Amino acid sequence: MADTRPDVQRETLPLFPLQTVLLPGTSLPLHVFEPRYRQLTADLLTGAVPDRTFGVVALRSPLLREVDELNHVHTIGCAARLEEAKPLPDGRYDLTTTGLRRFVLHDIDTRSAPYLIGTVSRLDDLPLAGESDDDEAAEDAASRLGDLARAAHRRYCDAAWPEEGRRTPPSDTDPATLSYLLAADCRLPLTDRQALLEQRAPLPRLREVCRLLNREAGFRSLLRAVPTSLPDMDGGTGAGAAVSLN
Known part of the structure; x- marks a missing residue:
């Protein structure tokens, strides 16, 4: 599925590994608490990360304590735009985000920033x-x-x-x-x-x-069951966010 030709345009995106999947055009509220992802939020807000855009990738296992290899996450993810950030008194944030487009994740950089950086290429639909x-x-x-x-x-x-x-x-x-x-x-x-x-x-x-x-x-x-709100899922296994699903 992934297009790995050398002429395919690639870019870098900060990554949020989570225990959920973001779909294009849909919203994803996040509660950010881990220091490195507080820093990512600050970088998104100040423009240090352009266009308020980052990548969401799903964890392959909820038992992972740290993401530092490509095979720890699904390599098809979704770019997200930060729409709104509500700072909380203790440094945490409540975020509103929207899915933009899919990408293929080719590589993960664990050293260039406090948070993960991914090398990605766009993945469009077939006509x-x-x-x-x-x-x-x-x-x-x-x-x-x-x-x-x-x-x-x-x-x-x-x-x-x-x-x-x-x-x-x-x-x-x-x-x-x-x-x-x-x-x-x-x-x-x-x-x-x-x-x-x-x-x-x-x-x-x-x-x-x-x-x-x-x-x-x-x-x-x-x-004959009406679903109640799901408990927040701690994405702290390398994510530093709890996810609120619609």
């Missing part, structure tokens, strides 16, 4: 038209699949939090983005979210989101 010999047929298939995925999303929301209603993406949302936005509302295991992040073909990704939403809606209905 929608490339999934069919007929552009019109591809668009028609995307429209039908989008309707099915939205219906699955409604079923999931009705089963998971019937009292709260649902948040529906705008009708003109493109299929590539729609898959991420619908998945963001669902309490999916890390492995499922990572697989969605790694899928470069928009229609198969939307089809998989539809399947996952239907699966989770079935679980919720069967158990």
